[in-house]
Amino acid sequence: DAGITQSPRHKVTETGTPVTLRCHQTENHRYMYWYRQDPGHGLRLIHYSYGVKDTDKGEVSDGYSVSRSKTEDFLLTLESATSSQTSVYFCAISLGTGSSYEQYFGPGTRLTVT
């Protein structure tokens, strides 16, 4: 299994509070991704990173920010959580090139915003 961990694994928070989710990899993969998974919507890309301090938006980036100060860590921040951000969040990594471009996923974080 790819070395990807997510923390916390479960979190309940109140509307309006800031929340930060952490993704940590030990594979030295260039690309890192944050997705959210909601019933009926599959996985939707929030943000991705293609290197340290290099990030870009995905299709559902509103209300989210990210940071990558080290190759191994990719943080997702909800500045002011809303109930619509209740979801399961997945981190993924990819070499993004050569013979190994597929994504490997972390175990997910279940976030509930009350």
Place this chain on the structure above:
Amino acid sequence: AQTVTQSQPEMSVQEAETVTLSCTYDTSENNYYLFWYKQPPSRQMILVIRQEAYKQQNATENRFSVNFQKAAKSFSLKISDSQLGDTAMYFCAFMSFTNAGKSTFGDGTTLTVKP
């Protein structure tokens, strides 16, 4: 922007039989990657099979094979000799060849294998 469509929200199959899951996509790119991922009740996403668009030969991995029709933009997954452990949600996914950040998933097909 690319889109991925899985038209079968739910499917079922008898154990030991064969089932095919459908996936269509839309893109203006000529080179790209396609994947099928499996998500069992444990929620862990598992890569099942991958296909490079520049390869004409269909990918196979043991009991799993794809039918890749580039002109039709179709990428179906065939599961042979279905097993109870194949019960899961299956996602079709697209990744750009030139930018691995451009990644799109379909909404998934829930497959139930019946004993």
